Amino acid sequence: MGGRRWRVLVVDDSAFMRRVITDIIGRSGEFEVVGTARDGYDAIRKVHRLEPDIVTLDVEMPRLDGLQTLGYLMSEAPRPVVVLSAYTPEGAQLTLQALELGAVEVVPKPSGAISLDLERVAGRLLEALRAAVRVNLRNLGVRIPRATEPTPKAEGDGQDSGVAVAIAASTGGPRALMEIVPRLPHDLGAAVFIVQHMPPEFTASLARRLDVLSPLPVAEGQAGEAVEANRVYVAPGDHHMRVVRGADGRVRLRLDQDAPRWGVRPAADPLFLSVAEVYGPRSLGVVLTGMGRDGADGAAAIVRRGGRALAQDRASCVVYGMPRMAVHAAHARPVPLRDLPDAIATTVAELRSAEVSS
Known part of the structure; x- marks a missing residue:
């Protein structure tokens, strides 16, 4: 934009928080705060x-x-809109509703509604603002949140999964996941692993929400947990999630706090690389909306091992960053968001058929 600084309105009921957020944004040189608002009515007037x-x-x-x-x-x-929310279960639930309504990113307030240590997440706030200026507003319209009555679940048989689906998502990811996961069949025939770039508490809230909406059971992954077919595992915030084959031959989850990858933890590449190693040609990598290139290298590794890769297409993305890199690095097939559930189910069926015939 020729050196233009992006204009930001800061909305918070705490005068202290408004001042701290304004200072962080003003120091960046990329953005300028053009006003502050103390509540929703004030915000609407100033917008x-x-x-x-x-x-x-x-x-x-x-x-x-x-x-x-x-x-x-x-x-x-x-x-x-970038949401700032307290690092609490209640704050996480409200934030997830905000993401369903069209918020772009979430930035946690480390110590509650009035966080004296907000400087700890200054970098995250600026990254969220950078993502915000790249969004496709056409894909951020209001969506009425789905009903919250739990979807009936089929009884699992505890069997190891021969096929894996690994999904990467960042900016705009929660809404994309809510379009995909609830539409996967209860007998998909694969284990599904999700990395969504979100902090702790927020990933737990996301998993609970997806579980309510989906015929497949959804939960945050637990260290050492045996992987089963027809279950969905969400990487916990602040932990990388990988799959490993245990001494007993079962595939299990491994969680760690190794250094962030691409500036994030959890990151998708560690998961995708482990899926490629353990499942080889019986693996599918799916890269959804988001800024950056997380998931591209992992998707390429899956393809090199004989697996498949899909990417959300440009027209349906909130931010066409990660999928674009996956198309470039892994020759991932672009698919509109509305068609991804069927594309995933069809690809899994093909991978299972190849497994049986091999």
């Missing part, structure tokens, strides 16, 4: 008056809260 490029939004506010504010903005004045 119309100041026309900011991006809004940072606290979800827990008096009068008009963050979710109601977000719903209005995405319906009447759509623009990228």
Whole structure:
């Protein structure tokens, strides 16, 4: 944009937090804070008056809260919104609802609603803003959250899975996952592993939400857990998740806190590389919306071992970064978001058929 600084409106009911967030953003040189708002009503007035490029939004506010504010903005004045939320189960649940409504990214407040140590996540906040300026607004319209009645689950047989599906997602990922995972069949015939770039608590909330919506059981992965077919394992925040073959021959999960990859933990590449190693030609890598290149190297490794790779297509992505790199590095086949559940199920069936005939 020729040196133009992106304009940001900061919304938080705490004057202290507004000042700290403003200072972090102002020091970046990439963004400028054009105004602050103390609640949702104030935010709506200033969005119309100041026309900011991006809004940072606290979800827990008096009068008009963050979710109601977000719903209005995405319906009447759509623009990228970055949510700041407390590192608590309650905050995580509200944040997940915000992501369903169209928020782009989530930045955790490390020590609650008023975080004296917000500087700890200054880098994460600026990365979220950088992602926000790259979003495709056409794919951020308001979506009514799905009903929360639990979907009936088929009884598992505890059998090891011969086929693996590894999914990578970042910016816009939660909404994409909610379009894909609930539409996978209960008898898919594969274990599904998901890496979504999110902090702890938030990944747990995501797993619970997907479990409610999906015929396949969904949960955060546990260290040492035996992998079963027709189950979905979500990498816990702040941990890489890998698959390994144990001494008993069973495939199990391994969690670790090795150094972040591509600046994130969990990262998809460690998972994908382990899936390629353990499952070889019986593996499928799927790279969804997100900024950067996480998942591209892992998808390429899966393809080199005889597996397959799919990528969300440009038109349906919120940010066409990770999928673009997967197409380039792994020759992943681009697929529209609406068609990915069927594409995954069909590919798994093909991989299972090849396994039987080999």
